Amino acid sequence: MDKSVNAVQRMFSRRSFLRCAAALPWMFGAAQARAYTHTRAHIVILGGGTAGLAISAQLSRLLSGARITLVEPADVHHYQPGWPLILCGLSSVSETQTPNQRHIALGVRWLQTWAQAIDPLKNRVYTADQRVLEYDFLIVALGCETDFEAIEGMHPELLGHEGVFSIYGGARSARKGYHLLQQAHEIPDASILFTAPDTPIKCLGGPIKAALISDFMLRRQRVREHMALHYFSGSACLLPQPQFARLAEHFLQERAIEVHPAFVLKGIDPGYRLAYFAAPDGTTKRLSYDLLHIVPPMHAPGVLTHSGLAWKNGPYAAGGWLKVDPHTLQHPDYFNIFGIGDVVGTPYGKTVSTLRYHLSTVTENLLALLHGQEPRPLFNGYTSCPLYTEIGRAVRMAFDYSRESAPDPFISPANMDTRIAWWQQVHLFRLIYLNLLKGRMA
Ligand SMILES: Cc1cc2nc3c(=O)[nH]c(=O)nc-3n(C[C@H](O)[C@H](O)[C@H](O)COP(=O)(O)OP(=O)(O)OC[C@H]3O[C@@H](n4cnc5c(N)ncnc54)[C@H](O)[C@@H]3O)c2cc1C
Known part of the structure; x- marks a missing residue:
């Protein structure tokens, strides 16, 4: 038999195939028939990177009548997990960059400017282009800054x-x-x-x-x-x-x-x-x-520093990270503010894989508030990150707040590097990522 066929067979044993099939709903988001929630609320989302794009797209699918405003200054979206592949020589710069316009969901108003200040007592955001945004709900998705x-x-x-x-x-x-x-x-x-x-x-x-x-x-x-x-x-x-x-x-x-x-x-x-x-x-x-x-x-972006929304004590105060309940992602002092993505001050988890669970947690809890219910502790701290050991092999590391190794929905083992883990990360993960940006993951 052809060598390449053999290699493919080794990669996809029957068991691998079955596990992969079981993981498909996780990877691409199980199809969910959900009724629209009607609301006149104004939801302002600060930051339109991976998290901001994903949550704005998801809310635009699930809400009718809401005003959704996304504040993001950049023209270009960066696929950051592609940067190590550029170091390997396997990806070009342009392959990791796409115009933001392409990712903004229908029904989302994009303000291409910086959030300059937040006043949570007055429910207001002040932008660099002199606008004052009055919100009913605020979602902070400002990412983190490299210094x-x-x-x-x-x-x-x-x-x-x-x-x-x-x-x-x-x-x-x-x-x-x-x-x-x-x-x-x-x-x-x-x-x-x-x-x-x-x-x-x-x-x-x-x-x-x-x-x-x-x-x-x-x-x-x-x-x-x-x-x-x-x-x-x-x-x-x-x-x-x-x-x-x-x-x-x-x-x-x-x-x-x-x-x-x-x-x-x-x-x-x-x-x-x-x-x-x-x-x-x-x-x-x-x-x-x-x-x-x-x-x-x-550290977290400077706009949080004077907002009163960052942690003032504990391990996340020094970086100015957003204060949230680690399980509901709601701000403990302001019921109408949630955090999503790298900006939140919780243990570990500044990865896209964490974001998938942030997305479902914030969406469910925002909907709960709109229905007059209490937010639920849905997030368990899941994070997952691939460790490339060489070009062509990787290990997927997944764990949660308990620091126990968490079951990885992908099909690779947690104690060794494999070709399949590399393949998942380099090829499959990109598709999952694009799906996430469309808000199709919760
Ligand atoms: C080298 C590298 C490799 C990675 N590899 C992986 C991987 O293999 N797997 C994985 O799961 N994750 C990986 N990640 C992590 C992943 O890319 C991030 O966790 C994810 O992009 C975080 O999304 P975010 O929206 O929170 O932040 P970002 O995508 O960084 O977005 C933050 C946005 O906020 C905007 N912003 C900042 N300040 C303001 C302001 N004042 N007003 C308005 N907007 C503002 C910024 O312009 C930006 O667009 C990697 C990251 C890096 C750097």
Whole structure:
């Protein structure tokens, strides 16, 4: 039999096929016949990234008579999970960018401007183009901001220059990273450092993904042998879930990437290619590098800072993350405000996969309020993120607030990297994502 047929058969065993079929409703959203809810409410959604587009589309399907206003300044939508694939050389910049206009659902009014201030006591949003929006319900979907400048000596324009690169700096930055790795053979004894901050980040596995992919690309060019690769994790644990933390460490060690827990990148001197780390013993360590992959600290957008809507105490106060009940996603102090996506201050979960459950939770609870009912604790903290171990293999990591490994609706095992997990992430996930933007996932 043809080799390729054999390979496909191996990939899709009967059991895999049945599990895949069972997962289809999850992946594309079970068809639901739902009656419209009639309301005259004005619903304002701040931020039209993945979360804002998805919730606005979903509400426009389920509500009749409502006014839905989406405040989003950008022209272009970025498919952020595509950025690591650009680093691999498997995707182009343009493949991760689409005009926002294409994604705005029918019946949603798009205001292309910034939200500048929020006054939750008066139910008002003030925009950069001098509008005052009075809302009945507010959905905060502002995402999270990467803060390269919090690292002394670093600014986003440096990405792709002086050996500095990042998959978190956007599509073009990831492309420049690809070129740096392609040229790495010119520095045979290179020292390559990978960093992760000590703040919450989007895509938990992203920093480790970058290290493993880079290692793979260097091995493929047969230049890895005399190079030293180091991974500096800002936190003491590589990942918040113990099983996956051990697995990630295993992959890094297997590839001879030395792991340094609780080392936080504080500054760089790009001219001399020096990086300064706060070490766990309280000292500052200076290391030279040839290439440096930075995952910067992240925080919520500044508009939340003076709104009174962010956490004031606890672990999410420092980043200014939106205060929400972790199970209902409703603001504890303002019944008519919900949070969705990366902006919420809850444990883990700044991923698209989390968003699918945020979407159903916020939709159901908003409908409950419109029907005079109480919101329900529907969200269990589910998050899932793929760890690319090489080009062509991945592990899907899924867990929830209990930090137990959660059943993954996909068909791949949680304790090893497989080709099918890669295929799901690279090909299937994109389709799921587009479906999510259309609000078809709850
Ligand atoms: C490198 C990388 C790889 C990733 N890989 C994966 C993956 O494999 N799997 C996965 O599940 N997830 C992955 N993610 C995470 C995923 O992309 C995010 O979780 C998701 O896009 C979050 O959506 P969001 O709407 O909350 O934020 P965003 O999509 O970032 O949208 C926030 C929006 O708010 C707007 N905004 C900001 N401030 C204002 C303001 N003042 N007024 C109005 N609008 C404003 C912004 O313009 C933006 O459009 C990855 C992320 C990155 C960076």
